[in-house]
Amino acid sequence: MPGVRGMWRWPDEGALGRLTRWQRQAVLLLLDSLLISLAFYLAFLLRFDADIPPERLRQCVRHLPVLLSLRLSMHVFFGIHRWSFRLSGFHEAVRLIETSLCGSAAFVAVFYFLQRAAGDLSLGPPRSVVVIEFLLTTTFIGALRFSRRLAHMWFSEAQRGGAEPRVRTLIVGAGSAGELLLRDLQRSNEHPYRVLGFADDEPLKWGTTIGGRPVLGGLEDLPELVRRWHVRQLLFAIARLPAGRLRQILSACSGSRLNYKILPVSFQYLNDRVSTSMLQDLAPEDLLPRLQVAFDEGEVRARVAGRRVLVTGAGGSIGREICRQLASCAPELLVLVDTNENSLYLLYRELERSFPAVALAPEVADVRDPVRLRSLGARYAPQDVFHTAAHKHVPLMEQTPEEAVKTNVAGCRNVVAMAHEAGAERFVLISTDKAVNPAGAMGASKSLAELIVRDQAQRSHTAFTIVRFGNVLGSAGSVVPLFKAQIASGGPVTVTHPDCRRFLMTIGEAVGLVLKAGLSSYGDLCILDMGEPMRMLDLARLMITMSGLVPDDEIPIVITGLRPGEKLEEELMTAEEAARSRVVHPAIRAISMPAPSALTMQRVAVLEALAWDGDRPGVVRLLQSLVPSYAGRRGEEPEPVRQASAVGPLSPALVADADDPQAPRTAAAIRSTVSSGSSG
Secondary structure: OOOHHHHOOOOOOHHHHOOOHHHHHHHHHHHHHHHHHHHHHHHHHHHOOOOOOHHHHHHHHHHHHHHHHHHHHHHHHHOOOOOOOOOOOHHHHHHHHHHHHHHHHHHHHHHHHHHHHHOOOOOOOOHHHHHHHHHHHHHHHHHHHOHHHHHHHHHHHHHOOOOOOOEEEEEEOOOHHHHHHHHHHHHOOOOOEEEEEEEOOOHHHOOOEEOOEEEEEOHHHHHHHHHHHOOOEEEEOOOOOOHHHHHHHHHHOOOOOOEEEEOOHHHHHOOOOOOHHHOEEOOHHHHOOOOOOOOOHHHHHHHHOOOEEEEEOOOOHHHHHHHHHHHOOOOOEEEEEEOOHHHHHHHHHHHHHHOOOOEEEEEEOOOOOHHHHHHHHHHHOOOEEEEOOOOOOHHHHHHOHHHHHHHHHHHHHHHHHHHHHOOOOEEEEEEEHHHOOOOOHHHHHHHHHHHHHHHHHOOOOOEEEEEEEOEEEOOOOOHHHHHHHHHHOOOOEEEOOOOOEEOEEEHHHHHHHHHHHHOOOOOOEEEEOOOOOEEHHHHHHHHHHHOOOOEOOOEOEEEOOOOOOOOOEOOOOOHHHHHHOEEEEOOEEEEOOOOOOHHHHHHHHHHHHHHHHOOHHHHHHHHHHHOHHHHHHOOOOOOOOHHHHHOOOOOOHHHHHHHOOOOOOOHHHHHHHHHHHHHO
């Protein structure tokens, strides 16, 4: 019936829809007058069995103006003449009943006092007429007010004409959010869902109906309900549904080829404003085994507003989000530093559009270049420095450990020196859980970067902070985009090991905690609470299920084995760090660690020189000596530092030279420096 919508003209469409507000209200009051008059006459007709005595008919005519004036006054007082036909719901129905009750009460009160004053109890209509009129008026006015919604429910399928059939859908959650969602679905035709009913864990709700839809069973019954009712879509409408429960549901329904959507957590703050447009695809972050942390944005804003901030690695996933959140806090100047000019340009254009009042300075620069960094520090004199630039791909860095050292170690030293010389007040290093008992060159290099920051902190007025956390969802090169791409291409999805586990956090939440930790005086090292690690095999299966496909059937999962430099499980703290840690925020632990020894820092300087010389075997041997867990994971014993022993005792002069951005970067030059220092 494609013409149903054309035949039916809703009260707020067509000619009525073109009237002014006052004209619409006047027309509605006129319709109400006709319905009230009809109800009053029918009440007399029913009371006298369709044979109204002449004197009662004259009484009806005499009393009708009184009834109309009282009821219409109540309509105006309660505001039901300003009715939204499209958005009418339960609260409006209650208001309508209140209006009718007050109108009847006022009508009875008027004749009660008239009877008392005149001493004539026969004055006024029979009491049965008053009751019948109340029921009829409420019914007629309600039918008019809810006509659009009722007709829409009856004709919704017909209005779709030849469109494709609606998707058979269950709403998970029969609470207030589920009821509000169903109500919005019923009054809107701009969605593909045919809601069959609800599923809810509250047994008292089973068998009841909400909005005309039954509560079919509990969440444990979902696989059976899906099979019995041929469901193709689940809509989650439960406030703060635990991620563990959500994972159980997905696992139970993994063979059902379902699609999933969920209301965001923020919907519960919108009171009665849940709508279909708020539904979003179920995302991997909804599965995280932890509650997301709420931030006090005002506190971060107070620490950033009006300040000059420099961010290295600004074009990367973490750096980009740091720049977004910093820009929202109204800094005086935001310096964007990255060696990838394309990413830098795109970020600059995005921030320029979103935050036109913030001064932006995009700078193409490599953290390996100390002279370039020194010039940036002198030009912009940043007060806060966030160092996110790093090589992070574990297997690639295992193949080229010297590149990891050049960027992650020497690059960090250059940025630290720039912040110190420029007089920065705060410096924040973004570190990783792979720096804890590292198994690969990337983790080992980040561990040494942490040592450089700790070493500089003991002789600088700059407040140095290291913020360490695990994997972030959706970052470039991370597992989630990889799984998505593999699923989109039809598989297989590759997992390194069945028991491989990783800490996971959303980018926005991680960066919010980074700003909170880095801009506060918590300690030298801050560890973000990542919750419990998640098995990558479970994540792969759940992401396949969320895509409406069946794991191991439609999308195979292949175990490839751990790659070079990888561990089965990452750690956020060493045993020594855990013993020193203290909770400073529900999601942050702070640790004050001793500075590294001068000998250790001299060896790090030698390591950098070997990397610049391209001496890969030497880099590996020295990394093994500096980071014993790296050697152990490679199945080798740490070797002595032959470079150090070859040139004799290491001189303290090397430390000063290593801090100088103009210092020589060759192994020969460092040997010369060391030799001259020892002979003096």
